[in-house]
Each structure stands twice: as C-alpha cells, then as structure tokens.
Amino acid sequence: MEPLSWIQYKNRSPQATIDSASSNIITVGGSINFAAKISDPEGDGDISYVMWRFGDGKSTTGGLSYKTISHRYTTAGNYTVTLEVKDKVGKPVLATKDITVNAINHAPTAAIISVSSNPAAVGQSIIFTGVITDEDGRNEDIDKVMWDFKDGTIIDDGDLDDSLTLYTYYQPCTYEVSFKAIDKSGASAEDTRTVIIKPRQKSQKKPLTID
Structure with a gap:
C-alpha cells in the first residue's frame, strides 16, 4: 500500500x-x-x-x-x-x-433698526443703522455685510462695522434701501426700508421794503 x-x-x-x-x-x-x-x-x-x-x-x-x-x-x-x-x-x-x-448652518438675521431722517432732503446726510445676528457666531460666520441704496450705490466691502453707515442722496425719489448679511455657507438675510428723499427747499427771500 x-x-x-x-x-x-x-x-x-x-x-x-x-x-x-x-x-x-x-x-x-x-x-x-x-x-x-x-x-x-x-x-x-x-x-x-x-x-x-x-x-x-x-x-x-x-x-x-x-x-x-x-x-x-x-x-x-x-x-x-x-x-x-x-x-x-x-x-x-x-x-x-x-x-x-x-455642522448644520444657521442663516443670519439682518434688520434695519433706524434711519436718522426719513423723509430727508436732497444733500442731507442720513445715518442708517442695522443689526446682524448669527447663531453660529457673528464675527466667525458672517462673510459679508451689504447696503444697497438703490440709486446705483452698493457698499459691500465685508466690514461688519458697515451695520452703521452714513449716506447722502442727491436726487429726489423714493428708495427701497436694502441691508443684507451673508454667512460663509452662503445663507443670507435681508431687510428693507422705504426712504423718501424730497427736493431741497429754496430759501425764500423777504421782499425789500423801504421805510
């Protein structure tokens, strides 16, 4: 075997x-x-x-x-x-x-809380104040703050201090001012305020009188 x-x-x-x-x-x-x-x-x-x-x-x-x-x-x-x-x-x-x-992104909030003069006159300086909040951190998550004055002027340099800004209109009209905040994920919030700009009143001269 x-x-x-x-x-x-x-x-x-x-x-x-x-x-x-x-x-x-x-x-x-x-x-x-x-x-x-x-x-x-x-x-x-x-x-x-x-x-x-x-x-x-x-x-x-x-x-x-x-x-x-x-x-x-x-x-x-x-x-x-x-x-x-x-x-x-x-x-x-x-x-x-x-x-x-x-992490879940929370959209910011944006609100225009005051306009110093409304109505205002042509050439008059106006202070616009906005408030921004963000659950994810205002300074950490906000990427851009933008004011659109609807006369062709947009301030969007990304500075958070732009929540308070000074602006002057030079044409009488009714403007729908926009205040917008955008976070780093692209979420945004916007608030608007109607601002009325009136023509500047001409000073009326008193007629010359002779005693």
Whole structure:
C-alpha cells in the first residue's frame, strides 16, 4: 500500500473595497449610503462576515447582504469608515474611506433698526443703522455685510462695522434701501426700508421794503 501524500492547502484572502458612497461630505443628521465590492477566490460561500465601522463608535456586522449599508451621522467631524471582510480561514481584509460631516448652518438675521431722517432732503446726510445676528457666531460666520441704496450705490466691502453707515442722496425719489448679511455657507438675510428723499427747499427771500 502506497503511503498517503498530503496536499498543502493555501487559503487565498478575499478582496474588499468601498466601491462608492452617496456623498463624502454631508451635514449633521444626514445619511450616507455605502457600497462594498467583495470577492473571494474560493467563492462567496467562504466569506465569514462583513463588518462596517463608521468611525463614530458605531458598527454593524453581517453576511454578504451587508455589501450595501446606510448610516446616519449625528455629530460634526471627520470620520474614517472601515470595511472589514473575513473568510473562514484567513485574516480580515480592510478597506477605508474618509467622510466629512459638517455642522448644520444657521442663516443670519439682518434688520434695519433706524434711519436718522426719513423723509430727508436732497444733500442731507442720513445715518442708517442695522443689526446682524448669527447663531453660529457673528464675527466667525458672517462673510459679508451689504447696503444697497438703490440709486446705483452698493457698499459691500465685508466690514461688519458697515451695520452703521452714513449716506447722502442727491436726487429726489423714493428708495427701497436694502441691508443684507451673508454667512460663509452662503445663507443670507435681508431687510428693507422705504426712504423718501424730497427736493431741497429754496430759501425764500423777504421782499425789500423801504421805510
């Protein structure tokens, strides 16, 4: 009887990549759909488990049906998502993808709270006062402050001190003045005020009288 010969079996590791995600950048409260590409030279039946670790302390584990999965993030930050795939014999195979979760942006508010003279006369200086608020931080989040006097003049140099400005009209008319604040995410708020500019009254000279 011939002696038995042993054939050494060498396991081949599975292959795993995170093939796609619905988006790499989302806002807090949003969900991301992940899709994995998984294959095993020994056949799909050799896969032991598929695990997703989402980088926020949460994970989920299952079989090949977990190739696609959705996850919701509740805190802003940068996260590394890890896909772990293991067959019945070898070591786990890993794939990663970076995700950015941005905080929810709050739109600013803008209000014209006073106009020093209204109606005013042509050539008369007027003080316009506006107030800006932003839940995300007035100085940190506001990108631009803009006054539009609707006579062709717009002040939009981005200076927050422009919430108080001095302006003079040189044509009689009714103007719908606009005060606008824009934050760094592009959200904006606007307030308007109707300003009436009247012609400058001519001084009336008293008739010359001779005693």
